[in-house]
Amino acid sequence: MPLRVTIKDVAAQADVSYQTVSKVLNNQAQVSPETKARIWRAVKKLGYVPNHRARDLRTQRSHMLGYSWRPDLPHQVNPIMDLFLLSMVEAADEKGYHILPFPHPDPEKDVDAYRDLMRTGRVDGFILSSIDYNDPRIKFLQRENFPFVAFGGLQAESDLFVDVDGARGLELATRHLIAQGHKNIAVLAWPKHSRVGQNRFAGYVQAMRDAKLEMRAAWTAHVEGTFEMGYATTHKWLRAKTRPTAIVALTDLLAVGAMRAIQESGLRVGADIAVTGFDDTPMAQYLTPALTSVRQPIWQVGQRVIDLLVRSLEQLPLTETQIVLSPELIVRESSLK
Amino acid sequence: MPLRVTIKDVAAQADVSYQTVSKVLNNQAQVSPETKARIWRAVKKLGYVPNHRARDLRTQRSHMLGYSWRPDLPHQVNPIMDLFLLSMVEAADEKGYHILPFPHPDPEKDVDAYRDLMRTGRVDGFILSSIDYNDPRIKFLQRENFPFVAFGGLQAESDLFVDVDGARGLELATRHLIAQGHKNIAVLAWPKHSRVGQNRFAGYVQAMRDAKLEMRAAWTAHVEGTFEMGYATTHKWLRAKTRPTAIVALTDLLAVGAMRAIQESGLRVGADIAVTGFDDTPMAQYLTPALTSVRQPIWQVGQRVIDLLVRSLEQLPLTETQIVLSPELIVRESSLK
DNA sequence: CTATGTTATGCGAACGTTCGCCCGAACGTT
DNA sequence: AACGTTCGGGCGAACGTTCGCATAACATAG
Numbered sequence A, B: 001m002p003l004r005v006t007i008k009d010v011a012a013q014a015d016v017s018y019q020t021v022s023k024v025l026n027n028q029a030q031v032s033p034e035t036k037a038r039i040w041r042a043v044k045k046l047g048y049v050p051n052h053r054a055r056d057l058r059t060q061r062s063h064m065l066g067y068s069w070r071p072d073l074p075h076q077v078n079p080i081m082d083l084f085l086l087s088m089v090e091a092a093d094e095k096g097y098h099i100l101p102f103p104h105p106d107p108e109k110d111v112d113a114y115r116d117l118m119r120t121g122r123v124d125g126f127i128l129s130s131i132d133y134n135d136p137r138i139k140f141l142q143r144e145n146f147p148f149v150a151f152g153g154l155q156a157e158s159d160l161f162v163d164v165d166g167a168r169g170l171e172l173a174t175r176h177l178i179a180q181g182h183k184n185i186a187v188l189a190w191p192k193h194s195r196v197g198q199n200r201f202a203g204y205v206q207a208m209r210d211a212k213l214e215m216r217a218a219w220t221a222h223v224e225g226t227f228e229m230g231y232a233t234t235h236k237w238l239r240a241k242t243r244p245t246a247i248v249a250l251t252d253l254l255a256v257g258a259m260r261a262i263q264e265s266g267l268r269v270g271a272d273i274a275v276t277g278f279d280d281t282p283m284a285q286y287l288t289p290a291l292t293s294v295r296q297p298i299w300q301v302g303q304r305v306i307d308l309l310v311r312s313l314e315q316l317p318l319t320e321t322q323i324v325l326s327p328e329l330i331v332r333e334s335s336l337k
Numbered sequence C: 001c002t003a004t005g006t007t008a009t010g011c012g013a014a015c016g017t018t019c020g021c022c023c024g025a026a027c028g029t030t
Numbered sequence D: 001a002a003c004g005t006t007c008g009g010g011c012g013a014a015c016g017t018t019c020g021c022a023t024a025a026c027a028t029a030g
Helices: A007-014 A018-025 A033-046 A052-059 A079-094 A110-119 A136-144 A166-179 A195-210 A227-239 A252-264 A282-286 A298-313 B007-014 B018-025 B033-046 B052-059 B079-094 B110-119 B136-144 B166-179 B195-210 B227-239 B252-264 B282-286 B298-313
Strands: A064-067 A098-101 A125-128 A148-151 A161-164 A185-189 A220-222 A246-249 A274-278 A292-295 A322-325 A328-330 B064-067 B098-101 B125-128 B148-151 B161-164 B185-189 B220-222 B246-249 B274-278 B292-295 B322-325 B328-330
Touching (some): A007 A018, A007 A033, A018 A033, A079 A298, A166 A185, A166 A292, A185 A195, A185 A252, A282 B282, B125 B136, B161 B298, B166 B185, B252 B274, B298 B322
Parallel strands (some): B064 B098, B148 B161, B185 B246
C-alpha cells in the first residue's frame, strides 16, 4: 500500500479508469451498480480519502470560511466570541467546511487581510462580527461580490445576517425590574456611536415608556463598557440626593462595577438596589450575589450563521436571509429583594 | 485584466516563461537583476498574488496547523484556550501559516478527526492541548510520524512541547501565604489521575515541606475543579473543630467556591481566611474581594508553540525543544489581611 | 438489418503552481 | 582554436482531482 492512496490506486484496484472513480465518489452520472460496489470496496480496502488540496484546486473552492474577531481589550478575552467560534466550528464541520480564524489588524487596514484571503483562494466566504456603522469591510465585500454573513444587523435587503434582539433583551431586564416594583431605574449604556449599544438602549426606553416611568437624564449614562465606568458612574448616583433603586447595565462588566460601588457604600445588591447585566458572562453566576443577566443564544447564532453562509455558497434555497433571535433573561439574586 | 491573475499573466506581461516568474517569486536559482525587476514590476502592475490552492497541491503542504480544544464544560467557555488560540493565530499569521480549529469529539474517537485531517492533506501539523496521561493522540501521531507540538509536558526526549510550570505556580501561592504568617493551609486539588493537577499539587507540597509545615490529610481535597466542589469542601472544613486559615486552590473556580462558602459562614475572605486561585480568569479581578491568582503566560505559550511547530516543519534549527515557562503570582485582596 | 437511442465507461484536458533537467550564450582557460 | 564553467532562462512534467465530451456496447424501434 503506497504512502498516499490516490484515486488512481483505487481505480487500479477496482479495474476502472480513475475518472470513473471520481464519478462514483461524487455520485454524478450513471455507473452500473456492480462497478459502483466494486469501487466502494476498493475505497474501503485501501482506506482512500480524497485529497482536499487537489479537489480544491480543481473546483476552485477551499471549503474554508474566514473569521476574524476583535478582542474587546488587547490580549484580553471575549467570552462571547469564544463560544461563537466553537459553535461555528462544529456547524461548519458537519457541512464539510472549516473555519479559518485570522488576526484582526488595525481597523483601517483590515480590508487588506480580507482581500488577501480572497485573492489567494484561501477562503470561500467570511463571517463578520463586531460590525460598526458604515463598516468598511461590508462595503468592500459587497463591491467585490464576495459571499459573507454578518453577526449583527445590516441594512440592505440583500444582506445575510443573524442578529440578537438587543432591544428585546434590555426590555426584558427593565420589565423584570418594574415587575419587582422599581420605579427609579437608571441605565448604564454605551457611547451613542455604537449601533449595538443604541439598539439595546432602545429596549430600556421602550419598557420605561410602556410603564409610563420617568427617565431622568441624570440617570442615563453613556459610557465605555468597563468595570471602572460602571463603578464610577454608580458611585456618583449613590451620592446624589435621590438615588435609583435599580440599575440596568448594557454589559456584565458595567454591572459588576455597579455592584462593587453599591457594596462599598454599605448597601446590599438586590435588597437595596437591584442590578442587571447583559451577556451572561461565565462569571455572572459566581458573583456574590449572582448577577441577573441577559443571555444571548450564541450557540444558535453560530449555527445559523454557518447555515446561511454555506447555503449561499452552494446556491441552496434560502428560506430566511435575515434572522433575528431573542435573548433570554436569567434571573438571579442581584435583582431580587 | 482577467478576473484571476495567474503567474502566466505575469509572465506574458514581463515577456518571460511563467516558470521563470515562479523562480523569481520563490527567489531560487539565478535570474538577472533586470528580468527580476521586470517581473516584479509586472507582479505589482497586475496585482498578482500566488494562488495558495495550487501551490499547496504542488508542494504537498497546506500551511495549516490543526488545533482542537476541549471545552471544560460542554458549551461553556474556557478563557485560557481562547487567549491561547488568539496568540497562535497571530504567531502563525506572521510566519505564513493559519490555524485550523476543529471540533473535539468524544475522547476515544478523536484520533479519527486527526487522521482525517492528515490524510486529506488539510494540515501540516497539530497543536495539542489538554494532554492526558497516555494520551492516545500522542501515540497515534508519533506512530504516523506526523509533526505536532504539545501545550503540556510529555516524556520522550524527542517530543516538542511548551509547558507552564504548574508546581512553581502553586509554590508561589503557598509561599506567599506562608509569608503572610499562615500555618494551617488547606489545598483544593484535582483528582489524582490528572497530570496537570498532580504537577500543581507538587508545588504546594514542596512549599509546605520547605517551611516545615504540617500537611493534614483532612485538609487535602482531590476533587473535580468546579465551583460546587470548592464550595462544599470548604464548607466542610469550616465546620470542623480546627479550621484552616488559608486555602490554596488549583483553579479559580474552586477558589470562588471557597470564597462563597467562607462569606456565607460570616467570615471575611482575606482578613479571616486567605484564598488563592489559579489561571487568573478574567473574573478574578472583579470579585469582591479580588482574587489572588497564578497567571500563566498564555500569550507566550502560544507564540512558542507555533515557533516550535513551524521550525520543525521547515527543518529550521531548533535550539530548544522542550520549553517550560514560569507563571506569575498576581496578589490581590483575597490573600491579604 | 440499419437507424436511433440509451447506458456505462474511458479519455484528454484543466485548475495554477513548483521542480528538475536541459540548453544556449558568454566567458575565461589551457 | 577547442574546451570546460558559469549564468540565465526555457521546457516538460507532475501534484490529485473534476469536468465535459467521446465512444463502445447493447437494446429498441422502424
